[in-house]
Amino acid sequence: MALRIPLVLALMLAFAAPAAAVQPDEFLPDPVQEQRARDIGRNLRCLVCQNESIDDSDAPLARDLRLLVRERIQQGESNQEVIDFVVARYGEYVLLKPPFKASTYVLWFAPPFFFFIALLAAFLYYRRSRAEEALPEAQPQPLTDAERRRLAALLDNDKAP
Amino acid sequence: MRRILYLLPVLIFLVVAGFFFKGLFMDPxxxxxxxxxxxAPDFDLPPLNPEKPGFRTADMQGRVTLVNFFASWCIPCRVEHPLFMELAAQHADEVQLVGISYKDKPEDSLSWLSRLGDPYARIGHDETTRVAIDWGVYGVPETYLVDPQGIIRYKHVGPIDRHTMDNTILPMIRDLSKPVS
Incomplete structure (x- = not known):
């Protein structure tokens, strides 16, 4: 029974939402609209702190943008329309998740590409090492007569003085 | 063939290192x-100074306009301010210098200008920062050069220094004031 407490705590932490900088006075009265605002805000970069979303950032600009997002939601815009509005002003750089299009193909395809290369290299290495094990050359060859004589001479030399 | 395969990691490293090296000299x-x-976005801002006109989109028609977002609490704004005083004194016939006070109390902006001098032909007061967002402002100072047709031609983030003023902004102003042939 006592063992379950850490497990429950770990599960609670795993599913806990990170604390956002969204202030209570910004909340929309409609929880559905507020949730949409969170979904949008989580994916918009705060241009002041750059690696935080506008929902995570305490920068005044982030607050202005959160209010703007909520205002446009209340005006009846779709999530995509709100995002397009912000992108038109600040560029695609504000999207924390880059769009999938020609100029970002390298970004999206490079990781799977390098993973594939690594898999291929690992496979080739594995296959070659298996092949080498199977080869008769891998076994030690018996010494030739000339090698035997040379070895005997060297050993004799050692004993001599 | 084998040789080329051995060189491949080195080549990949050089390409990646090249990008990183370039990144060292870029401003994130x-x-x-x-x-x-x-x-330029569509807006109509009330005047900050009751003795001077406010600022709206139509005010940029027919002449080159330099739009400067500033605030009294902004230290870099103080750094670039003397260059704007100079611009207003020497090039008022070529360019209309406009200020937009950003995230500031009107009385603070006004007292800042009365202490340091007011170089602006017009000053808009952006109480809600909505107009600043329409311009894509994410920090002050930011400065935009707008051509006589109302098209934004250049944006500068951060304080303008003499080098930028003399080598980028002034030549662009001269270029844009030429009648379109």
Whole structure:
């Protein structure tokens, strides 16, 4: 029974939402609209702190943008329309998740590409090492007569003085 | 064939290192604006100073305009301010210098200007910062050069220094004031 407490705590932490900088006075009265605002805000970069979303950032600009997002939601815009509005002003750089299009193909395809290369290299290495094990050359060859004589001479030399 | 395979990691490393090296000399705080070559946003700002006109989109028609977002609490604004005083004194016939006070109490902006001098022909007061967001402003100072057709031609983030003023902004002002042939 006592063992379950850490497990429950770990599960609670795993599913806990990170604390956002969204202030209570910004909340929309409609929880559905507020949730949409969170979904949008989580994916918009705060241009002041750059690696935080506008929902995570305490920068005044982030607050202005959160209010703007909520205002446009209340005006009846779709999530995509709100995002397009912000992108038109600040560029695609504000999207924390880059769009999938020609100029970002390298970004999206490079990781799977390098993973594939690594898999291929690992496979080739594995296959070659298996092949080498199977080869008769891998076994030690018996010494030739000339090698035997040379070895005997060297050993004799050692004993001599 | 084998040789080339052995060289491949070195080549990949050199390409990646090349990009990183270039990145060392780039300013990550400078975000490219999608508004360059686009018409200036549509807005109508009330005047900050009751003795001077406010600022709206139509005020940019027919002449080159330099739009400067500033605030009294902004230290870099103080750094670039003497260059604007100079611009207003020497080039008022070539360019209309306009200020937009950003996230500031009107009385603070006004007292800042009365202490340091007011170089602006017009000053808009952006109480809600909505107009600043329409311009893509993410920090002050930011400065935009708008051509006589109302198209944004250039954006500068951060304080303008003498080098930028003499080598980028002034030549662009001269270029844009030429009648379109």
């Amino acid at each position: 705080s400078e975000v490219p604006s999608p508004l360059i070559s686009q018409p």
